[in-house]
Amino acid sequence: MTSGGGYGDSSQKIDYVFKVVLIGDSAVGKSQILARFARNEFSLDSKATIGVEFQTRTLVIQHKSVKAQIWDTAGQERYRAVTSAYYRGAVGAMLVYDITKRQTFDHIPRWLEELRAHADKNIVIILIGNKTDLEDQRAVPTEDATEFAQKEGLFFLETSALESTNVENAFTTVLTEIFNIVNKKNLVADDNNNGGQSGGNTNSGSSLSGKKIIIPGPAQVIPEKNRMCCST
Template sequence: MSNLYGNFSQNIDYVFKIVLIGDSAVGKSQILARFARNEFSLEAKATIGVEFQTKTLVIDQKTVKAQIWDTAGQERYRAVTSAYYRGAVGAMLVYDLTKRQSFDHMARWLEELRGHADKNIVIMLIGNKCDLGSLRAVPIEDAQEFAERENLYFMETSALESTNVEDAFMTVLKEIYKIISKKTLNAGEISYGASPSLKGTNIVVPGNSDGGKKGGCCQ
C-alpha cells in the first residue's frame, strides 16, 4: 500500500482534515506550501475554488496524515467552499497583519466556520506576514484579545521566512490527536483510526466534555 502514501510504508493511523480560511491574498496558499513542501513562491496566484495538500507525520508514535484544504478567499467562491468545512477537525483562520480589514473579517469567517464545522473543531488564529513588521496594521494585543474571547489558539507567522508555520500546524494537529486519542481510550471498543484502505476518511471529533481549548497566544 506504500504507493498510496509516498515513501511511508506503514499504515496510516489517523487522517485529519484541516481547512485554511480567510480573505484573499493573506497568504493561505503560501502557508500551506511552506508546511507541506517547505516551499515559497514570490509569484503565487490566487486559489480558484479549493485545492488541498497532504503531509504525513508521526505524533506519539502514531502515523497521522494531515489533509489540508486551501479555500479561496474571494467572495464569489464562498458558496462553493462552505461545503468543505464539513468533516474538518481543524482550521487555520488566517489574516494579513499588514491589512486591518483582513483581521476585521475574522469574526465573519469564524461565524461561517462554526456554522458548518463540528462544534469541537480545533481553531488556530494566524496573523501572517510578521516579516513585514514595519507595515503592521494589527497590534498583537488585538489578535490576542480576539483569540482569548473566542477560545482560539493564536500565532503570528511568516510563510516567507518560515516563522512559526510548522509550530502552528503541529499545535493544531497535536490538539486534535489529544482529543481523539482521549475519546478513543474512554470509548474502549470505539476506534477512530483510518487505514490505507480507507484513504480520504475524515475523522470526526466526538463531543469534548473537558472544557475545550485554552485561548491566548501560543509561542
C-alpha cells in the first residue's frame, strides 16, 4: 500500500524516479495542485506559470522509495509549442480542468490528443476536475467527466487544492499504477532473463505495459484495483 513521504526529498536511496506532467488550460489550478502535493501549500495569489516548472516529492510504495518528479506545464496557448517537448519521458499525466468553467473541460479532448501525440502511448493518465470547494458554481456535471473518462480509459477524480481534497489520492493513484506496471514488467523480465533486469530508475515510458484502468463514479479510488485489472 502507498504511504506518504515527507514534503521534500531525504537522503534515502531512491529506487524509482517517475516523471508526471500536469496539463490543462490556464488557471484551472495545476500549480496549486502541485504545491499542495509537493509542499502542502496553497497560495490565493498564485501567478500564472511561465514555461515549465517542476517539483519533487519522495513517497514509499510497497517498501520502495519512489521520487515523483512533477512537471507543471503552462496552460497559456502561446507556450504550448514550448512545453510539448516536456511530455517526452513522462510515465504519468494529470489532465486538469476547472469544474466551474465548462470551457476548460471542453478543451480536455484537445489536451488529451496533444498528450497522446507527444508522450509514450502507454502513459498512465488521470482526469482531474479541480475546485470542488466551489460546488455552488459547478458548470461541469460529475457524470459528464465520468463518461468521458470511461470512454477514454482514464482514471478520474475531483479535487480541491484549496481544501486539500483528493490531491494526495490523485497523485498516489497515478504513481502506484505506474509502480505496479513497472514492477510487473520487471518480474516478467526477470523470469525471461534469469534476473537480468531489476527495478531501477525509470525515466521513459518504454517499460510500461499500457494497462488502463477505469475508476467508475466520482471522486473515488477503488482499493486493490490491480487485482481487478491484471488477471489474464
